[in-house]
Amino acid sequence: MHRKKIIIVILAFIALCCVFEFNHLLTLENAKIYQAQLSEYINNNFLLASVLFFVLYTVSTALSIPGSIILTLLGAALFGFWWSLLLVSFASSIGATIAFLFSRYLLRDWVQRRFSGKLQAINLGIKKDGTLYLLTLRLIPIFPFFIINLLMGLTPMSAKKYYLFSQLGMLPTTIVFLNTGTQLADINSLSGLLSPSVLMSLVVLGLLPLISKFIINGIKQNKVYQG
Structure with missing residues (x-):
């Protein structure tokens, strides 16, 4: 246990250094300069x-360093839509899974104390809907993504399922922001991301898990009726 606490302190120190060193660099203005x-x-x-x-x-x-939206926009502007989609989709899913594993094996006690209320909601959702609940959280971010990463680490869900459904669930939103990022030079503020077309795209994407759940429930009921 003593060794685990030392590792947690070291990781926390590294995270703080990264945040204070790089957080101020990840702004829209700097992204255009980069x-x-x-x-x-x-x-x-x-x-x-x-x-x-x-x-x-x-x-x-x-490490849950703020600025993922800026990095996403910058990636699209630098590498083009399709190549940045490959990079960002896999990098975000792998990073989320690493945070998930940190929570499960190193930060369990701290996460339980800090987010006990939200953890109950997560456990109920997983118990009721399984991986579909994770897919819903990715498409409709009820909680910030970094909190999802931490809380899901304390659930029975396997790391493999977490990675797969995170990648699937985050992909549509990633596509929307990368498409916007290809026109980074024309964006003057982050509020410019929230144009009516982008907002409508996000609303449609958010409805996907609900529509999927409706279809699945209909199929199940149909099988029961026929049986």
Whole structure:
């Protein structure tokens, strides 16, 4: 137990250093500057730049460092829609799963004390709907993503299922923001992301798990009726 506490302190220190060192850099204004400065470098070192971006995104997600939206926009502006979709989709899912594992094996006691009320709601949702509940949380973010990562680590869900359904659930929203990020130079504020078309896309995406659940329930009832 003593060793576990030492590891937690070290990880917390690293996270704090990353937050205070990089958080102020992840702004919309800086993202535009980075885009202009890095474009030529990426053209000459595409593979290396892709790996570095992938690692940065994974680490920032695993440590819950604010600025994922900015990184997503920047990735689309630097690498184009399809390549950034590959990078961001896998990096965000892997980072979320790492945070999930941190919670399960290193931060369990702290998470239980800090988020006990929300944990009850998560457990009830998982008990009732299983992995469909995780899919719903990813498409309709009732809780911030970093809280979902921490709380899900204390549920019986396996890491494999968590990764797969996180990747599936976060993919539609990732697509929406990456599509917006391809026009980073024209965005003057984060409020500009919330245009009517983007908001409508998010609403439609949010309804997907509810529609899926309705269809699944209909199929189950039909089988019971026929049986």
